[in-house]
Amino acid sequence: MSELGSFDRCGACGKYDFLGRHKCAPAWEVFWPYGHEDWTDAATVHVLSAQYAAEEWASSHDSNGDYDIVGGSEATVRVRPKGEDGLGLEFIVTGETVPEYHARESA
Numbered sequence: 001m002s003e004l005g006s007f008d009r010c011g012a013c014g015k016y017d018f019l020g021r022h023k024c025a026p027a028w029e030v031f032w033p034y035g036h037e038d039w040t041d042a043a044t045v046h047v048l049s050a051q052y053a054a055e056e057w058a059s060s061h062d063s064n065g066d067y068d069i070v071g072g073s074e075a076t077v078r079v080r081p082k083g084e085d086g087l088g089l090e091f092i093v094t095g096e097t098v099p100e101y102h103a104r105e106s107a
């Protein structure tokens with residue numbers, strides 16, 4: 001095995017990486033007030049910034065639901081570093097679909 005270690009899923013943050021050099025990104029709590037009581041319902045994500053945390057939440061929310069954000073709905077969420085109290089920062093998340101092209105050899 002190389003010094004990079006095996007390429008696998010980190011048990012702490014869930015990201016795939018070479019585990020020999022992997023460092024978990026900071027943990028953030030994302031709270032979606034709509035239909036949820038308080039921060040105990042918040043999702044935890046491991047990314048580099050609060051903004052990325054809101055975007056990661058939206059991607060996860062959509063793929064676990066009916067793609068309402070990418071379908072045009074906005075969601076307002078609050079993001080704070082995991083383990084801290086307070087209201088955190090507020091983000092409005094939106095989404096869009098992106099065209100994707102595929103090529104295959106014809107013969």
Ligand SMILES: [Zn+2]
Pocket residue numbers: 010011012013014015022023024025
């Ligand atoms: Zn990790």
